[in-house]
Amino acid sequence: MYVLTISINPGAPLGGSITEYFPGTFNGAHFTAVDEAARIPDFAKDNYAGQFFYGTLDGEDAVSIAWASNWQEGWRSAMSLPRRNRLENVTRVGWDLISLPYDLRPVLGQQLASRTDLVDSTLEVDYSGVASNAIYFEANVTGLAGVGSASTLNFTIRNPEAGESVRGGYFFGDQFFVDRGGVRGFDNPFFTDKFSTLSLLRPDGTWTLSGVVDRSMLEVFVDRGTTSATALFFPTQPLTVLTLSTAQLPDSVSVSVAVYALESGWKGSENGEGIVVGNVTTTAV
Template sequence: MTATTTAAAPAGAPSPERFRPEYHYSAERNWLNDPNGLVFVNGTYHLFYQHNPFGSEWGNMSWGHATSPDLLQWQEQPVAILCDDQEAIFSGSAVFDEHNTSGLGTTGNPPLVAIYTSAYSDASPLAGRQAQSLAYSLDEGRTWTKYSGNPVLDRASADFRDPKVFWYDGTAGSYWVMVAVEAVQREVVLYKSTDLMAWEYLSTFGPANATGGVWECPDLFELPIDGKREAMKWVLVVNLSPGGIAGGSGGQYFVGEFDGVKFRSESTVTEGLQTDDSRMREYSWLDWGRDYYAAVSFSNVPDGRRIMIGWMSNWNYSAQTPSEGWRNSMSLPREVTLTRQNGALMLRQHAVDPFNGPGFRNFQRGPQPLASGAVELVGAPGEVARIDAEIEPGRATRVGLLLKAGDGEQTVLSYDVAEGVLRLDRRESGNMGFHEAFPSIESVAVPLENGRLRLQVYLDRCSIEVFAHDGRATITDLVFPSESSTGVGIFAEGEGARLLALNIKGH
């Protein structure tokens, strides 16, 4: 969690801290969007992010900075890389240059190197361009120096951005690989370098699958299939806005092979720029909600784990959400793995659990039958909590949970048995008047397993993150309920449903 501030509010008005999340990172003040430069070094996770140090609206893009020993407790640090009159500091990545390939440190003190997009202003000789630049730190990210030879990669493009850099060691050799985008062309472009400064073009991927918006914030990494190191595949993540599966911003991914030069997708459904979105649900999506965007992964994580964080908002309404003095937050970190399901390869996501420890209340029910109708779970924590539920719908047509419920307010997580579809309905969730696109229903196909539905739901003050069947499908949505709307309920439509287990942990 992050440090919070308190401010006097007018009598009868909600506190400006009312919706500040408890277990999702938010900056103490001002605007936050895309996570950048995620890296683990010497026992510390570093989260950099797009940040306006001077206001709560987008602008003056710089890299904010927070650190954590465990991905749960975050400490905000001073702004890492500040914009100036020549450039804004757009998205990118950071690497621990352990062998000092860049020469920006020493053998005894290798540098952290940030690779970011310079968005050049009118005052710059490169006005209007986006190119890739470096900054480096010799004190584990506390202070940063911009490289004097910036930019290190310039395609004379207005939309070349968001470099994700990693060290490749394979049959083609050993070198740094940069994965960036030509955003408007919906292309991922790959380069290689031995020193992070001189870059050689490798290949281009795309357009493919979802192309209804610009492509941004790519990532490329290798994962074992079902934990078996002898069976590996590469995953290419591409975020896009608009054009997400739920409307506005979203993130898709491709599974395939990378030989050190070219990524070859084995999960492409459609190629080229698409004007017909009728096949959208056949694509692979990181999340089926409206509020999980620009997700990228940490580099240098121990044991080869792949942990991602997304921006928990949507460009449709991110500037209008009801907060004061601060705006927007990150998702919970998620460990992603690759699994085979019904012959297809797909990502499975598990949240880094803030409730895995003492000091929380436990509420349990089941096993027991579920009569047709809704039952309030009196005494269950429902504002900041984790809900684990296993339900056997039986002959019922619909089952689910009522979340953040109060007088005239509720968010409904429901499962339609005939359709095999899980839905999160926030049309009665509370404050929705700040933007016409906010009231919505998100949905994802989730087949029952052995006739059962398994759900894990994380509630924070302004968010709901749903993980179905051990993270095979996720839905992330913001909600802004009244302070009194903390009720939890369970319901069935029709007879024959059974609650096999329910555990709610929170406060």
């Protein structure tokens, strides 16, 4: 199976730029899509023009990286996480591009917190001491068979002093959402602040969430990467507290969560002032 990707601007459902993909077959000259659906790999607004790396070995996941931006919003200077990608034939929707973070182990730092019993309770993590201001979090849920949308899992990333926040969550068996409307560092009439997608439960009653918060970018990967979202946000002060919570879960459900610091990928290239200057041209005298 091949994947044809098309990056368009303008024309996104939420405005601005977007990437579409089409699974299909390719004979070396002609591509034939499996159907007429224009699939979108990211349900938020800031994932555009993803490019795939050449030379990955047969049998390994394809690796891509995207422009974390939207041309409509005027900011075009960040990249998404590198992602592992594969096609999976999900019965209810057909072919789906699964996307998960590429190996984070080189930058995975100290475990900041973990819980194996986050049922109808809350975990709060202060990561103000993380120099990179970047964290990784994950949640694994089991026993969800028959659970309705009154049951929820939510997360909030906030700055307690400024009162700014970005949040998201899942109404089990129904909608997953991201809301970046609680930050005030950027004003643009096309800066859509809320996004959502349908996330149906699997027959085995399991569900997962993983996410990376990197200063002013949130990337979340829902239900083993069957859907993902990339959302830039611009607070007036750094966000430093992560809260994970669940509510109205039956006794059959088990929720385990973990939060890790992420090390800066640029740390080894910083100068004495903590700035990465890139290539520098000098003139010999």
